[in-house]
Amino acid sequence: MSTPRIAVIGAGSWGTALVKLLCGTQQGVGWWVRRPEVIEHVRKYGHNPDYTSGAGLDPDRLAMDTDLREVVRQADVLVLAVPSAFLKATLDRLPPDALRGKSCFSAVKGIVPETNQIVGEYLFHHRGVAKQDLGIICGPCHAEEVALERLSYLTIASQDAAKAQLMGDALAGRFLKTTLSDDIYGTEYAAILKNVIAVCAGISVGLGYGDNYRAVLVSRAIQEIERFVAAVHPIERDINEPAYLGDLLVTAYSTFSRNREFGVMVGKGYSVRAAQLEMNMVAEGYYAVKCVHEINAKLGVDMPITEATYRMLYERVAPAIEMRLLSDKLA
Secondary structure, eight states: OOOOOEOOOOOOOOHHHHHHHHHHHOOOEEEEEHHHHHHHHHHHSSSOSSOHHHSSSOGGGGGEESSSSHHHOSSSSEEEEEEEEHHHHHTTTTOTEEEESEEEEEEEOEEEEEEEEEEHHHHHHHHOOOGGEEEEEEEEEEEHHTTTTTEEEEEEEEHHHHHHHHHHHHBBTTTEEEESSSOHHHHHHHHHHHHHHHHHHHHHHHHHHHHHHHHHHHHHHHHHHHHHHHHOOOOOTTSSIIIIIHHHHHHHHOOTTTHHHHHHHTTOOHHHHHHHHOOOOEEEEEEEEHHHHHHHHHOOOOOHHHHHHHHHSSSSHHHHHHHHHHHTTTT
């Protein structure tokens, strides 16, 4: 049986990092890149000029194209790495049944804002992807450390163990190890919520709170994540596994975390808009917190950190005031 053709949709930080990993094990990796000048740069210099430029890429192993339909048509396995805020617009370029029958792995760490659905649910309900064809790629892992070839770990979640193993083998290499899971809902929601927590942690940094405060914030945050994922998908899971706790820790503490950096700027007094313009990258936590807030209006889960972050970002409550109120709730 021939090896499935894998294609990555998206040329941001995560898309570039995943392409780098796949180039280490696969021939003819498909890659949808929106701008033709990026393709020319990769062919000439072997790296993406816009994102994760330290990630060396092998142009001879890449089949790059600006035609999304053609990239999808030629692939058996798709890896989605488009920010959630732009996912619907990207997939709207395709015919309604273009993803049907293909294995789809989401590396998106956010909620589709138009429908308030995680990516998996959006693909099920709007793109005809079957549950057994869905996989989730989650951390703990930063694209920047993949570019630097530092030892990193990914969790591959799928209800089809063979498909999870295939993707795990395709990504694994000398500096990347993979573990498998069947929790497609919990891993995806946890990956979304850890971005929200990272924004809040960053705001605390910007306000001058110290490590002691963030240690309590993060330890309470994993409890908050556990309550929420138990409400949306109640199965037995160990919340201390790397896909949950590990991903939260690296996102809340690392200087590579764009969500944390976005929060730092808000804590220092930047407006949300100014912080977004300064970063020139998408902080998924900003969009996610609004969606989670709206979902939780129906669930009623106790989520003080998420709600505080929502009030700071969307209701314009002064971060200094909201963080002080939150500190009392964390005791």
